[in-house]
Each structure stands twice: as structure tokens, then as C-alpha cells.
Amino acid sequence: MKHILVVDDEPRTREGVSKTLRMWASGEYEITTAQSGKEALLWLDQHDACLLLTDIRMPEMNGLELAEQITKLPHPPVIIILSGYSDFEYARSALKFGVVDYLLKPIEKNKLIQAVEHALEKEARNEQIDKMQKLIDFRLLQASQHNNLYNPHVKKALAYIEEHFHKQISLQQVADHLPINASYFSVLFKEQTGMTFSDYLTRHRIQHAKGLLTSTSLTVTEIAEQVGYQTAKYFIKVFRMLEQTSPSQYRQQWLQDGQKIQ
The missing domain is CATH 1.10.10.60 (Homeodomain-like)
Incomplete structure (x- = not known):
């Protein structure tokens, strides 16, 4: 089963996002959470995720630093950034790390689902490209x-x-x-x-x-x-x-x- 990883140091946001995604996924995806960038990297060292949603402001390692580290993984997930209004321009700079979307807090459920579906479509295209590269000389x-x-x-x-x-x-x-x-x-x-x-x-x-x-x-x-x-x-x-x-x-x-x- 494919994994979606939600990373946020705020328990209320982390659980709210993961609960919404579990209801949407209906068992098709495994929704996993982490409360810090370091915890997320430790988890990703042992598992693969097709999508990562991360808060942009977290202690020790912020969302941009996490996104940059993820680009070094053998199979990096696509990324959605979660940010407050004051971080809007900051979040836009994350696009260079392969971030496909960013959502402003408080997050509307329908916009969350739309962003996730869009990101997973991109992940599927990336996966297909990887497969073709393996097949073609x-x-x-x-x-x-x-x-x-x-x-x-x-x-x-x-x-x-x-x-x-x-x-x-x-x-x-x-x-x-x-x-x-x-x-x-x-x-x-x-x-x-x-x-x-x-x-x-x-x-x-x-x-x-x-x-x-x-x-x-x-x-x-x-x-x-x-x-x-x-x-x-x-x-x-x-x-x-x-x-x-x-x-x-x-x-x-x-x-x-x-x-x-x-």
C-alpha cells in the first residue's frame, strides 16, 4: 500500500489533516504522521512515501530544509507545503525543491483533497516516466x-x-x-x-x-x-x-x- 506522510509540529493540524485524508483515502493509502522534520527523515529512511505534506515552520528543521533533504532520496515523494499567510512568499520559494503545491492555514478540507489529488496525479506521471526510463535503452x-x-x-x-x-x-x-x-x-x-x-x-x-x-x-x-x-x-x-x-x-x-x- 502507498503511504502519505503528514509532518507538522502542531498536533491539532497534524491530526486534522491526517483524519481528513484517511476518510478520503478509504483504505487506498496508508496515512502516517510525524511531528518534526527529523522524525520524518527517520521514517523515510525505512519507508517510501508517494506524497508528503509538511508544515513550513517547525523547530530544528523547517519544511524547506526537509524538502531539500528529501530531494536526495532514491525515490522522493511529491511535496505539498502547509503555511500561514505570513509564510506565503517563503512557501513559494519551495518550488525549486519539487514542491507541487502549498496550502494556507487554516486549511479548507475541499482544497486539501483537491491539492492531494493533483499531487498524486503528478506522482503517477513521474512514476510512469521512471518506468519508461528503466525499460528503454x-x-x-x-x-x-x-x-x-x-x-x-x-x-x-x-x-x-x-x-x-x-x-x-x-x-x-x-x-x-x-x-x-x-x-x-x-x-x-x-x-x-x-x-x-x-x-x-x-x-x-x-x-x-x-x-x-x-x-x-x-x-x-x-x-x-x-x-x-x-x-x-x-x-x-x-x-x-x-x-x-x-x-x-x-x-x-x-x-x-x-x-x-x-
């Missing part, structure tokens, strides 16, 4: 965007790789297919795509493997075979080298992020 994407500028030999080579990546292919084999001198082809390919033939082929195979990991229930061994690796052991080694995680861990993380295998 941007070096391959960049290479494909420049395809129309490539030498005809390189264009044909890329098409050949797309058609045969699931088989055992080599630079010499592709050069013979063009046909072109293998040494010249190697230099030309790297010059135009920014990658060696081997690097491109590996990235292309792993890109397809990530698609299969996130959209099918095929085993790692089956996926290894489908993307051109003779053994699952070597496939796992290459996958870990590029993604800093194993294929199984990659799939598990994708599922934990809310995706479903068809």
Missing part, C-alpha cells in the same frame, strides 16, 4: 532517431540485426551479407552509431529481453533463447552488466511498481 533510441542519416551499408546492417538478432550472428556475417570489408564496416558502424557492432547487438538483445520480462511469463531460459543467447548463464551475466540487476530481479521490480504480466 536511450542509446538505442538515439541511434534509431538518426537512422535516415546513416550510410546505406549501416542502414542495411541495422535491418539485418533486427531480423536476425535471435540467432547467432557476427560482424563478419553481417559484413558478408552487405557485402563489405569487415574492418571497414566495423569502423563505419561505430563512427555512425556511436557504438561498436558488438555493443549495439548486445543492447538490442537486452532491450527485447526487457520487453519479454515485463510483458510475458516466459522463463529466463526461454527469454535467453529468444534473444539469441545459447545459455541462460551468459544471458544473465550480460543483462546484469548492462542493467546492474539480474533478469529475475528486474521482472520482480517491475511487478512491484504495479505492472502486470499478461
